[in-house]
Amino acid sequence: MKLNTxxxxxxxxxxxxxxxxxxxxxxxxxxxxCASLYTRGAYKSSDLDFIIQNAVTETxxxxxxxxxxx
Numbered sequence: 350m351k352l353n354t355x356x357x358x359x360x361x362x363x364x365x366x367x368x369x370x371x372x373x374x375x376x377x378x379x380x381x382x383c384a385s386l387y388t389r390g391a392y393k394s395s396d397l398d399f400i401i402q403n404a405v406t407e408t409x410x411x412x413x414x415x416x417x418x419x
Contacts, residue, residue, distance in 0.1 A: 352364055357419075358382065362378055362397055364417045365414070367414045371413070372409060372412065372413035374413060376400060376401050377402065378397060381396070382394045382398060
């Protein structure tokens with residue numbers, strides 16, 4: 350899945366999580382975004398915070414995130 354200007358927060362979260370998983374980068378979504386997704390928008394958050402759980406280089410992370418750009 351690629352992101353575009355019409356991507357929702359759920360789309361972005363799913364896309365980032367998938368890209369990280371494919372790169373074998375373990376991460377957990379945390380913070381207000383979780384509350385926003387869980388409450389289906391009743392709580393508003395404008396960012397996604399992922400906590401990386403394993404050792405990752407900046408290059409690995411950059412490559413993973415580049416894979417979701419159009």
